[in-house]
Amino acid sequence: MFENLSEKLQRAFKNLRGQGSLTEENMQEALREIRVALLEADVNLNVVKELVEHIRARALGQEVMTSLSPTEQVIKIVRDELVTILGKDTARFQFASRPPTVILMAGLQGSGKTTTAGKLAAWLQKGGHRPMLVSVDVYRPAAREQLRVVAQSIKANIYEGDTKSETAGTALVERLAREARREAVITGCDTLIVDTAGRLHIDSELMDEIAKLKALLSPQEILFVADAMTGQDAVRSAEAFHQRLALTGTVLTKMDGDARGGAALSIRHVTGQPVKFMGTGEKPDAFEPFHPDRVVGRILGMGDIMSLIERAEDKLDKRKSEEFARKALSGDGFSLEDFRDQLRQIKKLGSMESILKMLPSVGPFAGMQQMAGQVDEKQFNRVEAIINSMTPKERNHHEIISGSRRKRIAAGSGTTVQEVNQLLRQYAQMRKMFKGIGKGGLLQRRAMGMLTGMKGR
Amino acid sequence: MIQTLFGSLNEEDPQSLSILDRMRKAVSRTRDNLGEHLDNVLAMARAIDETALEELEMTLIASDLGVATATEITANLREHAKRQQIRDGAELRELLKDQIRAILDQNTRKPVVVSAPPEVIMMVGVNGTGKTTTSGKLAAWYRARGKTALLCAADTFRAAAIEQLEVWGQRSGVEMIRTKQGGDPSAVLFDALQAAKTRQTDVVIVDTAGRLHTKTGLMAELDKMRRTAQRIIPDAPHEVLLVLDATTGQNGLQQARLFTESAGVTGIVLTKLDGTAKGGIAVAIAREMQLPVRFAGIGEGLNDLLPFDSEAFARSLLEA
Ligand SMILES: Nc1nc2c(ncn2[C@@H]2O[C@H](COP(=O)(O)OP(=O)(O)O)[C@@H](O)[C@H]2O)c(=O)[nH]1
Ligand SMILES: [Mg+2]
Numbered sequence: 001m002f003e004n005l006s007e008k009l010q011r012a013f014k015n016l017r018g019q020g021s022l023t024e025e026n027m028q029e030a031l032r033e034i035r036v037a038l039l040e041a042d043v044n045l046n047v048v049k050e051l052v053e054h055i056r057a058r059a060l061g062q063e064v065m066t067s068l069s070p071t072e073q074v075i076k077i078v079r080d081e082l083v084t085i086l087g088k089d090t091a092r093f094q095f096a097s098r099p100p101t102v103i104l105m106a107g108l109q110g111s112g113k114t115t116t117a118g119k120l121a122a123w124l125q126k127g128g129h130r131p132m133l134v135s136v137d138v139y140r141p142a143a144r145e146q147l148r149v150v151a152q153s154i155k156a157n158i159y160e161g162d163t164k165s166e167t168a169g170t171a172l173v174e175r176l177a178r179e180a181r182r183e184a185v186i187t188g189c190d191t192l193i194v195d196t197a198g199r200l201h202i203d204s205e206l207m208d209e210i211a212k213l214k215a216l217l218s219p220q221e222i223l224f225v226a227d228a229m230t231g232q233d234a235v236r237s238a239e240a241f242h243q244r245l246a247l248t249g250t251v252l253t254k255m256d257g258d259a260r261g262g263a264a265l266s267i268r269h270v271t272g273q274p275v276k277f278m279g280t281g282e283k284p285d286a287f288e289p290f291h292p293d294r295v296v297g298r299i300l301g302m303g304d305i306m307s308l309i310e311r312a313e314d315k316l317d318k319r320k321s322e323e324f325a326r327k328a329l330s331g332d333g334f335s336l337e338d339f340r341d342q343l344r345q346i347k348k349l350g351s352m353e354s355i356l357k358m359l360p361s362v363g364p365f366a367g368m369q370q371m372a373g374q375v376d377e378k379q380f381n382r383v384e385a386i387i388n389s390m391t392p393k394e395r396n397h398h399e400i401i402s403g404s405r406r407k408r409i410a411a412g413s414g415t416t417v418q419e420v421n422q423l424l425r426q427y428a429q430m431r432k433m434f435k436g437i438g439k440g441g442l443l444q445r446r447a448m449g450m451l452t453g454m455k456g457r
Numbered sequence: 458m459i460q461t462l463f464g465s466l467n468e469e470d471p472q473s474l475s476i477l478d479r480m481r482k483a484v485s486r487t488r489d490n491l492g493e494h495l496d497n498v499l500a501m502a503r504a505i506d507e508t509a510l511e512e513l514e515m516t517l518i519a520s521d522l523g524v525a526t527a528t529e530i531t532a533n534l535r536e537h538a539k540r541q542q543i544r545d546g547a548e549l550r551e552l553l554k555d556q557i558r559a560i561l562d563q564n565t566r567k568p569v570v571v572s573a574p575p576e577v578i579m580m581v582g583v584n585g586t587g588k589t590t591t592s593g594k595l596a597a598w599y600r601a602r603g604k605t606a607l608l609c610a611a612d613t614f615r616a617a618a619i620e621q622l623e624v625w626g627q628r629s630g631v632e633m634i635r636t637k638q639g640g641d642p643s644a645v646l647f648d649a650l651q652a653a654k655t656r657q658t659d660v661v662i663v664d665t666a667g668r669l670h671t672k673t674g675l676m677a678e679l680d681k682m683r684r685t686a687q688r689i690i691p692d693a694p695h696e697v698l699l700v701l702d703a704t705t706g707q708n709g710l711q712q713a714r715l716f717t718e719s720a721g722v723t724g725i726v727l728t729k730l731d732g733t734a735k736g737g738i739a740v741a742i743a744r745e746m747q748l749p750v751r752f753a754g755i756g757e758g759l760n761d762l763l764p765f766d767s768e769a770f771a772r773s774l775l776e777a
Contacts, residue, residue, distance in 0.1 A: 039518055108732070109587075109757070110584070110702060112585060114616075140621070143617075145616075146615070153616070201733070229705050229706060229712075231704060231705055231707065232706065233703075234704070256671070257583070
């Protein structure tokens with residue numbers, strides 16, 4: 001398991017206690033760690049070199065911020081730099097003064113253009129637009145059929161056209177595009193999303209073709225669809241597409257995986273255009289405006305609490321969680337039965353290890369990430385087994401669990417009396433703690449709500 | 458605040474844009490591939506010194522080999538240089554190539570002997586890497602070698618995935634077993650294997666839906682498919698090929714780990730090598746997991762599939 005950058009920096013600065021100042025020497029090791037972290041996150045080598053140089057300059061020129069440790073200071077600089085490159089205000093979209101607004105999708109093979117075209121249409125529909133889709137991918141088998149199925153599933157307009165068994169080539173591509181635009185005008189669609197065939201940036205014939213499409217359609221938006229898992233090559237393809245087409249933005253796809261997404265930095269860097277959206281799943285609604293800070297957190301391995309919350313929202317039974325939170329915080333407290341329900345819910349989120357790894361290693365969760373490697377998943381199963389061996393009455397009235405009952409429970413669950421005792425002790429502590437929070441302030445309640453999957457919305 | 462090198466990326470501010478422009482130019486000037494870089498390194502360093510080795514490490518990283526692999530290779534070269542003088546660039550290049558080859562050739566597992574037909578080959582991988590295309594190419598590949606083949610359309614999830622494979626079936630003259638969109642992939646696999654067994658088909662190629670390795674539910678589905686295959690043919694699937702896009706960065710390692718865990722990957726197909734990405738992540742994967750690369754995809758045509766050749770691959774990694 002890898003450490004995140006903050007832990008590595010802590011090691012690099014281990015001799016620097018308290019608020020020692022950053023010097024050329026003690027930064028050496030830290031900069032090396034930053035470089036490695038960025039490279040491991042697939043940020044392009046040349047971009048990394050410049051970034052590291054820049055971070056060095058800033059760190060050394062920094063007036064000492066007395067409240068921050070050296071690690072925190074450097075992390076802050078790195079974060080700021082990355083967020084600056086990625087930019088803010090990313091999801092701005094340009095619309096034509098005279099409809100239809102044309103959006104051209106461009107990118108390598110398999111980057112996710114067709115799926116993204118559908119998502120974009122769904123997103124526009126939600127915003128009150130009337131998009132029309134068209135696929136001019138006359139090359140890949142069943143590509144046009146794929147978009148047709150996607151359009152159908154989101155009830156979007158699509159111009160299917162007729163290839164009239166005309167040979168696949170630029171002439172056909174241009175005809176379909178022209179017809180689609182006419183169709184959009186006639187049917188009162190205000191946007192036309194043009195899905196194109198995937199192409200290599202070194203395929204001059206196909207690059208000529210997409211340049212011709214651009215000339216024909218004068219699109220308001222030319223979106224580069226790129227896979228979040230792309231490595232060092234991202235700069236080459238992005239730059240070539242940008243040179244040829246003057247891209248207006250990027251969509252980063254497959255962000256629901258665990259790729260660090262350093263390609264976002266590289267592409268942003270060579271095109272100068274913002275990453276506008278990201279794809280976070282295969283369904284049409286798994287599409288969001290791009291959040292630079294979230295990606296920066298991922299690149300640095302600082303956890304992804306947002307994704308964790310999303311996962312929780314997706315997997316947890318919200319009603320149950322709220323019920324639990326209400327009980328736990330109220331005077332009644334939660335029962336062992338409720339506790340077992342919660343355990344089962346949490347298990348649905350994945351292994352404890354994977355959950356802990358998603359927590360940021362700074363702030364209130366400090367130290368949790370490191371625990372990930374040590375958690376004993378079996379421990380959870382044992383706890384569940386113990387509770388399973390109790391009678392319903394025992395689960396709801398823990399105070400009746402006497403010595404002899406403990407013995408029976410231990411035997412029934414294949415554990416020891418000590419383990420049963422320990423669980424009951426921990427349960428009592430937790431119960432008390434939660435009740436305390438219930439009496440506490442709003443902030444604590446919020447934090448609690450988050451932990452139990454109850455999001456105030 | 459100190460002005461950042463990249464400017465404050467406010468689009469309304471023309472000055473910062475020009476800074477960005479300049480940066481961009483700088484990157485494209487220095488941006489180059491491993492080959493050119495190597496030549497520079499080698500021209501620079503008559504005796505192979507530390508700077509040259511460090512440069513070398515960076516250039517390996519630029520081909521997606523990853524920090525750990527690049528560091529190890531460089532460390533080995535350093536050891537070698539200590540023991541005996543590396544005289545010139547050509548020699549260093551040769552040594553480097555041999556190192557990469559050695560990593561790629563670690564796996565000596567012989568292709569499985571199939572006791573009775575059919576041989577079952579399952580294609581797995583994340584979305585869009587080229588599973589369907591490679592399935593089609595593989596069908597043609599076996600056909601061209603006089604074997605009978607059957608395609609199994611087990612991607613029942615993605616829109617028009619079945620139709621896509623069907624076209625490949627027509628192109629290669631290989632029959633395809635299908636179910637309806639949204640059907641159970643294990644069920645269609647069952648049908649395909651039954652059919653292949655009865656007909657004594659030599660090879661069954663199973664195209665599966667793309668899935669991210671982080672989705673545990675979908676990964677479990679692959680495991681289920683494997684068990685289904687075993688019910689009909691005890692030693693199936695004989696090959697589980699992880700289809701990996703050559704543009705993939707360090708995440709490829711995680712893909713290899715998790716697909717191996719759930720689907721028992723036996724080898725890799727490296728696709729899209731006709732682009733500018735060199736697929737260096739395959740070296741990192743071979744180093745950690747001893748997974749061999751079996752085939753290379755070099756285009757979208759029926760015949761754009763080559764059996765993998767580590768010598769040629771290592772050479773191409775080092776070529777301009
Ligand atoms: N240039 C190139 N494109 C490829 C190669 N293999 C697949 N593709 C393209 O990559 C895209 C995704 O391929 P597909 O087989 O649908 O991927 P799947 O989702 O993994 O089944 C398609 O546009 C293919 O034509 C290759 O070796 N070279
Ligand atoms: Mg497919």
